[in-house]
Amino acid sequence: MKNMNTIAAVDIGSNAVRFLISNIEEDSDKKCRKVAFLRVPVRLGEDAFTSGAISPERRFKLCEAMQSFEHLMKAFGVRAYRACATSAMREASNGAEVIAEIKEKSGIDVEIISGEKEAEIIYAAAQPFIASSGGGGEKNALHVDVGGGSTEVVVYAEGRVAESHSFPLGTVRLLNKAVSGEEKDAFKAELREIGGKYSIQRIIASGGNINKAQKLLNKREGEPVSYIELKMLYDMLKKMTFEERIKNFKLNPYRADVIIPALKIFLTISKLCGAPNLIVPQVGLVDGIIAKLYAERACR
Template identity: 30%
Template sequence: MADYSPPPRGRNGQKVNGRAGAAARDRAADPSPNRPGGPGRPEPAWKQAQRGAPFQRQAFAAIDLGTNNCRLLIARPQAENFVVVDAFSRVVRLGEGLAQTGRLSEAAMDRALTALQICADKLKRRNVHLARSVATEACRRAANGAEFIARVREETGILLDIISAKEEARLAVMGCHLLLESGQGPAMVFDIGGGSTELVLVETRPDDVPLIHDWQSVPWGVVSLTESCEHEPDDPVGRAVRYERMKELVRDSLAPFAERALDWLERAAPDEPLRLLGTSGTVTTLASLHLELPQYDRSAVDGLIVQSEAMRALCESLSRMTPAERRAQPCIGRERSDLVVAGCAILEAILDLWPAQKLGVADRGIREGILRGLMASGDAAERARATLREMKRQAS
């Protein structure tokens, strides 16, 4: 679905809001012959060229506005995959304070809008053919989530779609399943977000997208879990107690799903080990620490397979550190230092319930899932047009 339309602008190029903006949108929707692109006026040459561009040269885009991050990916098809032509990521903390107030704060919305305006500018510069923009847990939960979505459309032209937790889980699997550890049988894909964590139990199939057997979303992400627990204590004992409380909250929320999963695993695949694949800032940060990287390197982390006990040891170590000690760690820094402990607690709770020997790490997820869906649709449409052209050629 195309979900970007530039906001109305006046003669001086400034954005038009309020009644003037509404009038401008009405004019844009007017099918009269006098409007640009109507019967009396052809579309601009650049738009015609873009629409007629070969499929492999068209740019597709995906925006994922989460509780903590705003991310953009622009790519072009390349054989069975795609090549990235532009990307953007910024920590916006849209869900900051949501656990206490139930609303998105003005400061958080302003941070997100600033990031989304950068995304909108990139979409225009790259002449994106087709885009999809989604918002997740923060906008799902906030009482003013719909108002914020309307404001984003008014000020940036980006049409955000607040997707369900189920759709979020499906897109995450679509985006990262290629990195599952080789083998047959069941696998668990999980995405530790800012406001929620999604887990998807899948059956792998040769040369195909895994079949989703069951899934669960719990309202614990790195932001929501951090804010729902008391302020981080200064003493080691207090930090340990808080960390155990975090793990307990997550385990209790996941317990019903764990029982369903165990029942199915015992019946369907009693002799097959469960494979785990995690996609999130938590697992990629821990993987960076495991590799002792001086700075984050996606090529080293994406697709890495790590012993689960090594990840547990890192989690325990980080949970005992002071905030200053965590900030000093490479690949963590100030932006993640206060949230990484909650991510560690979520990961350990998952490993408690599903004690796999190894853990796969993916630096890809929802955006890649969106792009694959858009490109599949675009490729199918291109093939249909080619078939129609060939039929017309043969008939002439």
């Protein structure tokens, strides 16, 4: 019988809440296997980035989701978990209060993490792809994660992390016009500086929207997505109405709107840094949490 441990990860994001359960199979070639994944479109950012606080309605929906996750962790026999909240909860004036309510109703401990910590955790899942794409030494790479509330950018040069930035520029924030002109200008100026300072060969792109774009482009796993291909998809989607995107591309309502600003961010970064190709490893914060939990348990 296999020696198996079960671990779980929760990502309380600005657009959605994600939950992942994985099995660690000690005597298997593939050490970590995904066994369950759930995504609940709570969209906390619509509250946090406009009114400055999480509304009672979204607090209720979030707590309901967390209670469900707690039941699933018991059912699957989860031995260790980590739950992280990002941009929306960082900025909500009642973020600490919401975290306390989650603890009271579900028993789940949630930590609010910084943008830099978020990028560090995602790196744990993206690192193998960064190394294989040339970011491990012979080429410089840029890891870009676009979320609902922020965009994390990490520069890899000569096999190490050279710079790390967290920009308050996310899809939900942009949809709600909660990004100032000064913030957009600062973002572009920083990317121009990165492009001039480093010779960026590849962009490692993560986030739900670029994952969906890769699938819409019928790309195989590991196959690069070019700037031209992404621009064509962006232009096609932008011309359509919200309803047409749902009908023609089978997008769910919580993807059909945010995918436009997300692709725009990726295109802007690609252009400013002069990197013509993107690698999409299909990983996110929950995958990084799982990778870190696995590493911690493997070292025991």
